Amino acid sequence: MILKTAWRGLARNSRRSLAVGLTVGVGAAALFLFDGFNIGITNQYRENTIHSRYGYGQLNTKGYRDQVFEEPWKEWMDGGDELLDQVRAIPEVSAVFPRAEFFALLTNGSITLSGRGQGVDGEAESKFFTTLNIEEGKSLSDQADGILLGKGLARSLNAKPGDRITVLANTTRGSLNALDFTVVGIFHTGSKDFDDVVFRIPIRQAQVLLDTQKIEIISIGLKDPNSWIDFATAATEKFPNLESTPFAVLDKVYYQHAVDWLDSQFRVILIIILLVVILGILNSVSTGILERKREIGTLRANGESSADVMKLLLSESLVLGGLSSSLGVIVALIANETLLANGILMPPSPGLTRQFHVWIELQPFMGVKTLVLGLVCTVVGTFFAAWKVVKMPISEALRSI
Amino acid sequence: MLLDLSRSKPGSKPSKFEAETLLEWKDSPILFDCREISFDYFLGNTKMAALEKVSFQIRSGDFVAISGPSGSGKSTLLNLLGMIEPLQSGEIALDGHSYSSLRERDRNWIRRFKLGFIFQSFNLIDVLNAEENIEYFVNSQGLGMAERKSRVEDALKAVQLWEHRFKKPHQMSGGQRQRVAIARALAKKPRVILADEPTASLDQTTGREIIELLKKLNTQENVTIVVSSHDPMVLEQAPRRLRLKDGKIQSDS
Numbered sequence: 001m002i003l004k005t006a007w008r009g010l011a012r013n014s015r016r017s018l019a020v021g022l023t024v025g026v027g028a029a030a031l032f033l034f035d036g037f038n039i040g041i042t043n044q045y046r047e048n049t050i051h052s053r054y055g056y057g058q059l060n061t062k063g064y065r066d067q068v069f070e071e072p073w074k075e076w077m078d079g080g081d082e083l084l085d086q087v088r089a090i091p092e093v094s095a096v097f098p099r100a101e102f103f104a105l106l107t108n109g110s111i112t113l114s115g116r117g118q119g120v121d122g123e124a125e126s127k128f129f130t131t132l133n134i135e136e137g138k139s140l141s142d143q144a145d146g147i148l149l150g151k152g153l154a155r156s157l158n159a160k161p162g163d164r165i166t167v168l169a170n171t172t173r174g175s176l177n178a179l180d181f182t183v184v185g186i187f188h189t190g191s192k193d194f195d196d197v198v199f200r201i202p203i204r205q206a207q208v209l210l211d212t213q214k215i216e217i218i219s220i221g222l223k224d225p226n227s228w229i230d231f232a233t234a235a236t237e238k239f240p241n242l243e244s245t246p247f248a249v250l251d252k253v254y255y256q257h258a259v260d261w262l263d264s265q266f267r268v269i270l271i272i273i274l275l276v277v278i279l280g281i282l283n284s285v286s287t288g289i290l291e292r293k294r295e296i297g298t299l300r301a302n303g304e305s306s307a308d309v310m311k312l313l314l315s316e317s318l319v320l321g322g323l324s325s326s327l328g329v330i331v332a333l334i335a336n337e338t339l340l341a342n343g344i345l346m347p348p349s350p351g352l353t354r355q356f357h358v359w360i361e362l363q364p365f366m367g368v369k370t371l372v373l374g375l376v377c378t379v380v381g382t383f384f385a386a387w388k389v390v391k392m393p394i395s396e397a398l399r400s401i
Numbered sequence: 402m403l404l405d406l407s408r409s410k411p412g413s414k415p416s417k418f419e420a421e422t423l424l425e426w427k428d429s430p431i432l433f434d435c436r437e438i439s440f441d442y443f444l445g446n447t448k449m450a451a452l453e454k455v456s457f458q459i460r461s462g463d464f465v466a467i468s469g470p471s472g473s474g475k476s477t478l479l480n481l482l483g484m485i486e487p488l489q490s491g492e493i494a495l496d497g498h499s500y501s502s503l504r505e506r507d508r509n510w511i512r513r514f515k516l517g518f519i520f521q522s523f524n525l526i527d528v529l530n531a532e533e534n535i536e537y538f539v540n541s542q543g544l545g546m547a548e549r550k551s552r553v554e555d556a557l558k559a560v561q562l563w564e565h566r567f568k569k570p571h572q573m574s575g576g577q578r579q580r581v582a583i584a585r586a587l588a589k590k591p592r593v594i595l596a597d598e599p600t601a602s603l604d605q606t607t608g609r610e611i612i613e614l615l616k617k618l619n620t621q622e623n624v625t626i627v628v629s630s631h632d633p634m635v636l637e638q639a640p641r642r643l644r645l646k647d648g649k650i651q652s653d654s
Contacts, residue, residue: 001540005526005537008529011528012527294524295524295526295527298518298520300512301483302516302517302518302585303510303512303516304509304513308541393487394485394486395480398485398520398524
């Protein structure tokens with residue numbers, strides 16, 4: 001009976017119900033879309049970080065990342081195929097990418113600059129690190145003397161594909177060694193700091209240059225993006241002398257801080273939207289309830305307690321809030337499939353140099369969360385609007401016009 | 402009449418009052434026993450005495466009209482009997498249960514089961530039709546579906562509105578609306594119906610019909626009726642008239 005009365009109550013003043021419904025509906029749609037935007041931007045940032053630089057995470061010798069070593073290569077791992085095969089055998093792993101990083105001088109004609117070299121398995125990495133954008137030339141693959149330059153570094157060296165570059169580095173034995181490479185391509189990740197200094201050469205060439213058979217790190221590709229913890233557990237058991245680090249920790253400065261920053265921003269905007277919705281509801285519902293004082297007095301005179309009357313008013317709000325929130329969620333879903341289907345073009349974010357598209361990712365739990373928040377808003381708004389009236393003396397309520 | 406817990410709201414735990422007192426509620430021949438009731442209104446800082454030490458009794462099955470000029474205290478007295486106004490001084494007992502000893506929950510219980518109200522401006526719920534307006538309050542008594550439907554039907558038939566049961570208040574005349582209000586009070590099967598100026602918003606003919614209906618309910622259903630009115634027609638029809646003047650009982654005949 002309460003639900004029937006609540007449902008009918010919506011028609012009592014259809015314009016006011018519409019106003020409350022729109023307030024809740026628009027608020028719900030905004031919340032849902034913004035939540036989806038936040039998830040979308042975070043996921044795209046994550047994909048970019050994983051598939052341009054780090055993989056899902058990396059393996060290295062225990063404690064290696066916590067200290068600065070005078071001769072870091074002494075802490076590197078054995079670079080033979082045996083270790084890589086053992087890592088590859090962990091069920092969650094889809095690919096392994098041995099790497100060695102070093103500092104070197106690069107010379108192109110009369111220009112010499114310092115850079116940070118990465119010895120990589122070019123062929124394997126070109127299949128996984130797909131967001132490493134090749135601006136000119138092609139990716140590093142099976143070229144024995146190929147070198148891939150970061151965009152800023154290539155510009156500083158005035159280098160283009162086909163140019164010969166000399167790389168000079170200290171070997172692990174302390175002597176100098178130099179090798180010549182041919183520029184096969186120029187990449188950019190969107191991260192200026194990275195693109196200005198990094199170059200990549202085949203790991204076998206890096207080992208020759210550094211005069212070592214060791215590798216510094218193993219980047220990990222996973223079959224299931226969410227299986228890092230399982231992988232890390234298995235790796236810890238299997239390789240007690242190694243430690244695994246997820247990409248979010250490796251890229252704490254950019255990725256994790258960006259995610260934390262976006263989450264905080266979302267919370268602030270969430271609170272603002274909720275307050276606006278609650279105040280909107282409070283305003284509309286207050287007017288409606290004031291006009292119903294006599295009805296409330298009649299209910300109370302016939303034995304309905306304040307709590308019973310509040311229950312009736314809250315039921316009306318729940319019906320309206322539930323319908324409006326649902327409608328808001330549906331409108332957001334439709335908008336995302338139509339108006340926003342091509343994503344939203346965003347300007348470069350801090351530390352990045354290129355624009356990027358953000359696709360709004362609407363997930364079921366976010367829809368449920370939006371519905372619940374819509375209902376909570378209507379209940380809270382109605383409760384505060386109704387509290388004084390349901391508690392007022394019956395005689396006073398009945399005297400109201 | 403012995404009350405049973407099946408009439409409490411479903412799922413609600415009976416209060417101590419319900420459990421210990423109302424379960425053993427016995428109808429008393431003296432329905433209302435009012436002793437030295439006084440009531441003051443405050444207009445700003447000015448105290449206005451609405452009732453001054455009013456004492457009377459209403460017997461079960463009575464039809465009483467409370468009359469008097471405007472401001473004489475009729476509505477205040479009716480509101481006090483119906484626990485709509487809080488008692489300031491004096492004592493009112495319903496079937497021997499003193500109002501001053503009741504908690505709010507107990508008052509709600511009495512309003513729900515023992516008292517029926519009829520208001521001058523009908524006070525129906527706009528969005529519900531005639532049948533639903535009655536059913537809402539019967540539903541509050543925690544009755545089963547069959548009993549609820551039966552009571553609503555009986556009440557609507559008693560006020561000759563069964564054919565109009567699907568009409569909403571705005572689709573009915575003033576007389577019909579007041580009859581729905583009477584049916585609403587009647588369906589609760591209360592000990593007493595308190596009617597505040599029930600004919601004031603109606604024309605003379607319709608007003609007469611309403612009073613005749615109340616009289617019929619009084620005699621046929623044995624429902625005690627207390628009406629406040631200054632309508633001479635109502636006073637003519639009432640077997641007992643309690644006249645108030647300046648907050649005091651001027652006559653009781």
